Amino acid sequence: MDKLINLLYAAVLAGTPLLFGTLGEILTEKSGNLNLGVEGMMFMGGVAGLAGAFYYEKFVTAPSGALAVLIAVICAFFSGAFGALIYSFLTVTMRANQNVTGLALTIFGAGFGNFFGEVMANTTASGYAGVGNKIKDAFLGISIPGLSSIPFFGKLLFNYNILVYLGVIIAAAMAYLLNKTRAGLNLRAVGENPATADAAGINVTLFKYIATCVGGGICGIGGMYVVMVTCSGIWVHNCINGMGWIAVALVIFATWNPSRALLGSLVFGGLSILRLYLPLGIPMQIYGTLPYAATVVVLVATSIRQSREHRIPQSCGYNYFREER
């Protein structure tokens, strides 16, 4: 039983960056933009989040942990959103191919992250860019007096770091926004059929820009999570390591539904750490490919079983030009 609790606990921690990436990409794709640059935006958010906390610690005599978390979240959000802004400008305004622009953003973002990670590392005496223990602790699990000490449930529900809860809140907020509000309806219309939305008086360009940039910002927070929590506040070369791409695949697994993204990221988070908890006698390296193999299975399964309700927004991947109807 303890083992299962530990596994689930670790799965939530490992799945959270995937959750941010998936949610960000769902919002992006709902506007009809297929942004393949999630990996790049996570790199950008990761390095910016670290930089925010790193320089805050450097310039303030008595840094506060909570403020450091807030600064890291804000920096990561705007850095990811900046990457998405480049993407939106190129695809929405300049009408460039979405696939290639997304790939370019991945290349750029990975370079951006590693570049500034190393630039920061060069400024320190130790040769690596990392934050001190106090800030590191702020990204560890919280403990709520009373609640956290309930057997089983305390650990399962009330013992994570603050970003895990932020992810769940974003998922709930997005589910509400998309399904229950006028803005969400408009956004879905833009993603499904921009020409109709345009005719109905919806500002297609504005919706695409905002959804893509906010989505990119959410992806950026996911990257920051990898750096600050998974790598404990130190820049590790190529730390995102394909997580952004798994998030893109998870969007399909979640059928563009924020609530199902919660489940999907939990499952994939679990798969990525399963080898530490459940040795099956297969070699470690092969075991490590499990999340990727599972992604392939999901891709194939969803493509075979195409349902009308759970499908990609219709205009996703195609740019909309009013003049070319």
Next chain:
Amino acid sequence: MRPLASQPDNSRKEPFIRITKRADISRRNAALIRSAAVVLALFTGALLIITLGHNPFYVYADMLKGALGTKTVFKETVKTAVPLLSAAIAVALAFRMRFWNIGAEGQILAGAMGAAYFALFQYKSMPHWLLLIVMCIAAIVAGGIWGLIPAFFKAKWDTNETLFTLMLNYIALGIEQYLQNGPWKNPRSGFPKISMFTAEAKLPKLFGVHIGWVLAILLAAAAYIYLTHSKQGFETAVVGESTNTARYAGMNVSKIIIRTMFISGAIAGITGFMQVSGSDFTLTENTAGGVGFTAITVAWLSKLNPIIMIFVSFALAILEKGANRIQTTFKIPASAAEVLTGVILFFMLGCEFFINYRLVFKGRKERSNG
């Protein structure tokens, strides 16, 4: 009094800037716009260098020196360009079909593993030339199969190929790491490493660089002819434009997708063969080393034209080698190459707009063509 409907007040209703589609653009103007984009990208890079506190002219000059300055570094640059070129040809074939093969990385590794098997375990059983040919064929088959898998699912169920090919990269890497740590590990080494190839499994050299560079240029020429002057190449382009058109014209779309991806994977496999047999003389987890991704850049910047790829791959090799150089001289991280590649790509993607469209300002008379 309001103007009559038949005589609209043009000066008031016309927006400040209007976008119209260009019917045609001269080659010279298109080249001019693209060059301007590259210059602007380098300028953006210069701004970045200035913020780091260096003189961009010195840094750029040092990059060129590090990539072309001496005979030795020039050879190294050519050696870097070879896999970029052949992998770019591989992805271009798929891209022509609008099949977003971003799995060249895995296909290179698959090819490298196929070739390495014969180099490591069969080198005694055949003469030098035959071993090289067998290694090359093994690489073609292994890379081809690795490309075939996503193509099969794409053709049958329209499975998303972008993610599929990408996931296969990580799976190929996992298999390589397993071989490196397990069955293929050099028993005499304490580290999980695969032993170096023997002389029989190494590619010969021509002008100081392994023969792969000749192979890559031949591949470029062959791919150019294949894409522009063959029936199969034409079919690939038609499927890329519209699968429905292809179907109405009586083409077997599934067959074309699978065939093209086999060739694409096979060429990526050859890239892996050249890397292990000509450059590294062993198989490591860095055998592909991001080549598959940079190749996408090369292919796109060349507008999928294999002949132009020869020059673009060389240019990106200069960038990469130059970035290594400035890491040692200026302590600027080598990832600068990726940042700059990304910026160049952004500008090239953006400049296409000015090639396809024309901005008409308010009050200007519309000219016939730009």
